[in-house]
């Protein structure tokens with residue numbers, strides 16, 4: 281398998297890197313403090329083509345492969361996990377569900393504005409009573425004439441307070457077989473019966489917007505069913521396979537950020553008459569971090585390349601997400617250690633990377649769920 285980036289992807293990576301260094305890096309701390317990404321940033325990301333990563337060019341998107349998307353996410357996450365998470369939820373969950381399941385008419389209606397950043401997307405699977413066990417979700421959608429009536433709730437929805445379009449999973453056949461009784465619906469913001477709760481006060485990825493949603497007799501037209509009746513859960517799992525590679529790429533960005541910050545600090549801080557970087561114990565920590573980041577990036581590229589080739593990448597995405605997310609937390613903790621007391625202060629970004637990285641072990645399938653997926657594959661239980 282060839283993991284070399286094409287010339288086009290190298291050019292894109294360098295452009296996104298420049299944007300991340302010039303626009304995101306100087307502001308990420310303030311966005312983290314304020315718990316918000318300013319609205320104009322969505323427009324800037326849209327102009328760069330980052331709000332429609334995989335959307336075809338004829339629908340205003342960048343038409344990128346999954347490999348290309350992971351390259352972009354790593355560059356953004358290098359400086360701001362929250363901005364990268366916003367992009368992951370918008371592109372890798374909401375838009376991805378439309379690309380996987382929506383009709384051509386739905387794609388033409390919704391994707392062009394999502395792809396430019398004029399509209400923001402969110403995706404709702406998790407509920408107050410279930411996250412890992414997503415097939416146990418309890419939100420219902422009942423047919424009534426030409427409409428679906430949705431009742432229930434969603435929890436921890438990224439971009440939820442800013443979104444113009446939500447993809448919502450709901451049970452359409454309450455007595456039906458588990459996992460085959462769920463369908464997906466397109467819900468526009470402002471629809472009567474859609475109640476957006478208060479923004480969550482999070483440990484990390486604080487600038488990303490996370491809210492609970494409540495549906496009270498929310499009515500959508502019959503035509504807002506996204507995909508086939510009863511296939512919403514199956515489609516959601518396809519979406520998550522792609523999403524997991526993106527979260528893994530986000531983790532690589534955070535891990536790389538931790539390494540680069542720690543290395544720069546260790547090259548100018550002196551202890552016992554030597555630069556920190558001249559102490560072999562510190563060199564070994566940095567070397568281990570570099571190996572970790574490299575290994576995680578290769579796992580991400582393998583999963584993305586397989587998906588781009590149309591092959592199954594379910595296990596490879598789970599392996600990449602598990603390794604990369606735990607690597608990012610490890611790298612951020614080591615970076616804080618290398619930077620000593622200064623690393624514990626908010627003046628340095630490494631404490632933010634640690635808070636951001638921890639989410640990657642939880643969102644889009646916890647580390648335990650990735651281990652379950654991998655173990656079932658090992659035991660041939662799928």
Ligand SMILES: Cc1cc2nc3c(=O)[nH]c(=O)nc-3n(C[C@H](O)[C@H](O)[C@H](O)COP(=O)(O)OP(=O)(O)OC[C@H]3O[C@@H](n4cnc5c(N)ncnc54)[C@H](O)[C@@H]3O)c2cc1C
Pocket residue numbers: 369373403404405406409410411412413435436437438439482485490639642643644645646647648649652
């Ligand atoms: C900041 C943030 C953003 C999010 N964004 C979104 C979003 O945009 N859309 C969305 O739908 N969801 C979103 N989520 C939800 C996220 O995907 C869930 O939190 C996650 O899947 C875990 O579900 P849970 O929190 O209900 O934990 P639970 O499922 O209750 O799990 C609790 C603990 O038990 C462990 N556990 C559970 N079952 C098993 C098992 N069988 N074996 C071993 N251990 C197990 C878990 O690994 C975990 O450690 C977000 C969450 C957060 C925190």
